Amino acid sequence: MILGKIKVVSRVWWLVFLFGALFGALIMLAIRFATYSPERVHYHANFAVYLNGRQEQFKSPRYYQEVAVCSLNKVLSPEQRAHMHDNINSVIHVHDHAVTWGQFFANLGWTLGPDLLETNDGTQYAANDTDKLNIILNGQDYTDIGSLANRVIDDRDRLLVSFGDIDASSLRQEYDKVPSTAAKYDADKDPATCSGSEKPTISDRLHHIL
Numbered sequence: 001m002i003l004g005k006i007k008v009v010s011r012v013w014w015l016v017f018l019f020g021a022l023f024g025a026l027i028m029l030a031i032r033f034a035t036y037s038p039e040r041v042h043y044h045a046n047f048a049v050y051l052n053g054r055q056e057q058f059k060s061p062r063y064y065q066e067v068a069v070c071s072l073n074k075v076l077s078p079e080q081r082a083h084m085h086d087n088i089n090s091v092i093h094v095h096d097h098a099v100t101w102g103q104f105f106a107n108l109g110w111t112l113g114p115d116l117l118e119t120n121d122g123t124q125y126a127a128n129d130t131d132k133l134n135i136i137l138n139g140q141d142y143t144d145i146g147s148l149a150n151r152v153i154d155d156r157d158r159l160l161v162s163f164g165d166i167d168a169s170s171l172r173q174e175y176d177k178v179p180s181t182a183a184k185y186d187a188d189k190d191p192a193t194c195s196g197s198e199k200p201t202i203s204d205r206l207h208h209i210l
Contacts, residue, residue: 041094041095041096041097042093042094042095042186043094043155043156043182043186044091044092044093044094044155044156044181044182044183044185044186045091045092045094045153045154045155045156045157045158045159045182046090046091046092046156046157046158046159046178046179046180046181046182047090047092047157047158047159047160047161047178048090048159048160048161048174048177048178048179049117049160049161049162050160050161050162050163050164050174051117051125051162051163051164052131052163052164053164053166053170055174055177056089057089058084058089058108059087059089060120061087062109062120063084063089063108064083064084064085064086064087065079065080065083065084065085065093066085066086076095076096078103078106078107079107080095080096081094081095081096081099081103081107082094082095082096082099082103082104082107082153083095083107090178090179090181091179091181091182091185092104092153093185094153094155098152099152099153100149100150100151100152100153101148101149101150101151101153101159102147102148102149102150104153105149108120112147112148112149112161113133113147113149114133114146114147114149115127115132115133116133117133117161117163125163127163130165131163131164131165132144132163132164132165132166133161133162133163134160134161134162134163134164134166134171135148135159135160135161135162136159136160136162136171136175137151137157137158137159137160138157138158138159139158139175141171155182155186156180156182156183156186157182158175158178158179158180158182159178160174160175160178162174
């Protein structure tokens with residue numbers, strides 16, 4: 001008789017324990033669901049390209065991503081990861097981790113090599129005895145050091161790519177003309193839907209907690 005009561009009490013306590021554990025887990029999931037706010041990559045860099053002393057204007061609409069459609073659970077396309085907007089040819093919008101300069105130029109249809117620059121129409125600018133592919137990044141001269149293609153674009157980078165026979169003074173003048181507006185764009189709302197201004201959907205929240 002006593003043994004039977006002990007078994008009943010033991011079962012009740014096990015049920016209470018299981019109910020409590022289940023209730024606690026549901027509370028934790030509800031908190032994660034309600035407070036989910038995904039970390040989104042969104043920063044900017046500045047750049048300019050000069051070809052034999054003339055600045056490339058990137059006038060074609062193909063160079064600009066008007067709306068970068070993305071979701072929290074979707075792998076971004078190359079163009080969504082790094083692009084330009086609104087015909088502003090000096091600002092790069094970066095929306096993913098570890099995007100390199102080579103990948104950004106590839107999104108434009110260009111090729112950036114250690115001593116070669118190729119435009120989207122196939123025109124090649126290859127270094128020779130007189131012309132160089134000059135690279136200045138954040139004030140540091142990377143000319144002849146190696147390819148910048150595999151270097152990750154960092155927040156507020158300033159890059160000058162200048163091909164031609166150019167002296168140090170003129171090269172510095174070109175670099176000084178590269179805008180320093182990345183910080184302003186970091187603070188402003190981005191025109192793309194990837195900017196982080198939109199709220200996560202119910203599907204996004206469920207995907208996060210499951």
